[in-house]
Amino acid sequence: MIRITRKIEFSAAHFYHNSNFSAEQNRRVFGKCNNPHGHGHNYVLEVTIAGEPDPTTGMVLDLKELKDILQTEVMDRMDHRHLNYEVPELSGQIPTCENIAAVIWKLLEPKIKTGKLDRVRLYESPELFVDVSAGNGTQP
Amino acid sequence: MKISLTRRYRFAASHRLHTTKLSAAENRRVYGKCSNPYGHGHNYVLEVTVTGPVDPETGMIANLGELDPFVQREVIEPFDQKFLNEEVGEFREQVATTENVSRAIFDRLKGFRLARLERVRIEETSKNSFEIEDGPSS
Numbered sequence: 331m332i333r334i335t336r337k338i339e340f341s342a343a344h345f346y347h348n349s350n351f352s353a354e355q356n357r358r359v360f361g362k363c364n365n366p367h368g369h370g371h372n373y374v375l376e377v378t379i380a381g382e383p384d385p386t387t388g389m390v391l392d393l394k395e396l397k398d399i400l401q402t403e404v405m406d407r408m409d410h411r412h413l414n415y416e417v418p419e420l421s422g423q424i425p426t427c428e429n430i431a432a433v434i435w436k437l438l439e440p441k442i443k444t445g446k447l448d449r450v451r452l453y454e455s456p457e458l459f460v461d462v463s464a465g466n467g468t469q470p
Numbered sequence: 471m472k473i474s475l476t477r478r479y480r481f482a483a484s485h486r487l488h489t490t491k492l493s494a495a496e497n498r499r500v501y502g503k504c505s506n507p508y509g510h511g512h513n514y515v516l517e518v519t520v521t522g523p524v525d526p527e528t529g530m531i532a533n534l535g536e537l538d539p540f541v542q543r544e545v546i547e548p549f550d551q552k553f554l555n556e557e558v559g560e561f562r563e564q565v566a567t568t569e570n571v572s573r574a575i576f577d578r579l580k581g582f583r584l585a586r587l588e589r590v591r592i593e594e595t596s597k598n599s600f601e602i603e604d605g606p607s608s
C-alpha cells in the first residue's frame with residue numbers, strides 16, 4: 331500500500347465560547363481564546379490517501395482530483411471565513427482544532443472514491459496539530 | 471474515527487554518551503565524538519501526543535491550559551538548560567541517549583490524568599528523531 335499526502339493552507343478566524351458556561355467559566359477554560367472579537371490562524375491541512383497504484387496510470391489517485399475536492403470541501407467553506415459564524419458544519423460546536431479536523435474528515439471521507447482517506451492532520455500553528463484517522467479510536 | 475492532539479515544546483540541554491560499563495577505548499569506539507568528556511548539547515524538540523474523547527463542552531481532548539503547565543513542570547523545567555547526565559536523576563544510572571531520554575520523558579508524562587498519553591517524539595537535531603508509543607514495550 332502507498333500513502334500520498336497533499337498539503338493546503340487556509341486562513342480563518344475563530345474564538346472559543348460555550349453559552350452553557352458563565353462568563354467567568356468561559357474565561358477560565360478558554361483563556362485568551364475566549365476574546366469575543368475572535369482571532370485567526372494560518373491553518374495547514376495535510377490529507378493522506380492510502381491505496382494501491384493503478385497499474386495503468388501508476389497513481390493511487392489523480393492529485394488534480396484531490397486538489398479539486400480540497401478546494402470545494404475545505405477552501406471554499408473555510409478559507410477567509412469566521413469559523414464560529416460561517417461554517418454550518420461547525421455550528422453548535424466550539425471550533426477547536428479537534429472539531430475542525432473531525433469536520434474535515436467527515437466532509438472528505440465520502441468524496442474519496444479512489445484509495446481511502448487515511449489521515450487528516452490539521453496544524454493550527456507549527457506547535458499544535460490534530461490527527462484524525464480511521465480506526466477504533468475514541469469519538470467523535 | 472480516532473483523534474489525537476500533538477503539541478510541540480522545546481528544551482536545550484547538554485549530555486555526554488559514556489558508560490562506566492565500557493573501557494575508555496570502547497566508549498570512544500561506540501559513542502565517537504558524543505563521548506567527549508566535556509559533553510555537548512542540543513536544541514531538543516519534544517512532541518507530546520495525547521488522545522481521548524473530545525469533550526463536547528470544550529471541543530477539546532485536553533485543554534492546553536492544563537497540558538502546557540504539566541509538561542512544563544514535569545519535563546521542561548527539570549531538563550531545560552541542564553546537563554542531563556548530572557542534573558536529571560534518570561541519567562545517573564543510564565546513558566543519556568535520546569532513546570533513554572524519550573523513555574524517561576514518556577514515564578514522566580504518563581501521569582497526565584486528563585487525556586491518555588499516546589506518543590512522545592523527540593527531535594535531537596533536525597536530522598534525528600526518536601519515538602516511543604503507549605504499549606506493552608514502552
